[in-house]
Amino acid sequence: MAASEKQKVAFFSMLASALLAGSKLIAAVFTGSLGILSEAIHSVIDFGATIITWFAIRWSDQPPDEEHHYGHAKIESIAALVETGLLFVTTGWIVWEAVHRLWTGDTHVEVTWWAIAIIAVSILIDFNRSRALNRVAKKTSSEALEADALHFSSDMWSSIVVLLGLGAVWAGVPAADSIAALVVSVFIAVAGWQLGARTLRTLLDTAPEGATKSVRAIVEGVDGVLEISSLRLRPSGPTLFASVVVEVARTMPIDDIVILKDLIRDRIHQAFPHVDLTVTANPVPLDSETVFQKVMLIASRRNLAIHHLTVQQINGRLAVSFDLEVDGDMPLATAHDTATVLEIAIRKELGADVEVESHIEPQPEHLLEGGEAEAKVADGILKLLNSLTKKQPRLSELHNVRIRENDHGLFVHYHCCFDGAQTVESVHDDIDRIEANLKEKFPRIRRVIAHAEPVGRARHKL
DSSP, X not given: XXXXXXXXXXXXXXXXXXXXXXXXXHHHHHHOOHHHHHHHHHHHHHHHHHHHHHHHHHHHTSOOOSXXXXXXXXXXXXXXXXXXXXXXXXXXXXXXHHHHHHHHTOOOOOOOHHHXXXXXXXHHHHHHHHHHHHHHHHHHTOHHHHHHHHHHHHHHHHHHHHHHHHHHHHTTOTTHHHHHHHHHHHHHHHHHHHHHHHHHHHHTTOOXXXXXXXXXXXXXXXXXXXXXXXXXXXXXXXXXXXXXXXXXETTXXXXXXXXXXXXXXXXXXXXXTTEEEEEEEEEEOOTTOOHHHHHHHHHHHTTOEEEEEEEEEETTEEEEEEEEEEOTTSOHHHHHHHHHHHHHHHHHHHOTTOEEEEEEEEOOOSSOOEEEOOHHHHHHHHHHHHHHHHTOTTOEEEEEEEEEEETTEEEEEEEEEEOTTSOHHHHHHHHHHHHHHHHHHOTTEEEEEEEEEETTSOOOOO
């Protein structure tokens, strides 16, 4: 829809330029007015510029292809640069001819009512086309249309000056026509300078004014971003291409990094709707990382599961130990090689003098087939569990007891309550004592899963 609107307004501007150029040339020939002639040449160049604009817009609206990955929008900038060159050529000729006429005194001009009418009508047309082009140029961020709007606007003001010059000639000041032409040349030169500067900034990939500061503030305001290591912006037609590289904590989960990148995209898109954005997040280590976090991260990156991680300081030397889970059918030699590679990686991260020790154990099966334990066995375990919990003064409300059995042994599940102010460590100690006593009396118990809840809270639903 935007492309169609751009082409439509460019086409009608082309027709308007042709009409203005023809009428002004006729008026210039019959009046001999340099002011009108300068306006006529200005309009002829405008006509050529609008043709360039029309073709440039049709080409620039084509989507990216295999050879032009960023699209074709910069064709508009090239067209605008060509138009700038035409403006300066026009200015040079007008100044030369005006100075020549003033120097030689050849300033005869015949003022007619229809010449004045042509200039007056051209002012109205210029005003209308300038407004229409500006509206669409701002809506679509089209540099080529902006250049056309600038042409018509400068035409309007220069036509007003020419009209005043003709009035002065009619009043008996023949040199006023050449002076008006010089004033027109100033209008054209200023317009060309402004347009050329903007076009060159685009062609040289200059970031839009204030855009870098705005994008940086947006990205820095996203939780989880430690630092912006790279921020690049370049305009191309209505599109702002942006590349943002941020640093995040390497302990941040992948899913959270994806959410962070999406949040950055959403916030930048809100501020710059026509942005084509690339966001890269590089994980970096933090000074605040604990040894525990570092070891868990190293194992996770190698897709290895570890538990019972213990970090100790023994006589000034750091000691790390953990249980490494591997496939139970894996040969010991292969499992040992896996453990060795992990231990080497940990030493590389923490230091060569760190003591690293692993205990290899079979990884639990993901899905175990089992059922309820025999009634006699279950009753015995339940009686012992009731007895043990009563001996723990801080434990109360034993409930949701389940005793199950599979090929690996017995599994005891229960829920209990503690004072919510107790520490996790003290609660865990009480539960561990119960587990040890259960396993002592019933060696077939493989695991005891105890779920502790604060007293007075809603009970956990199964």
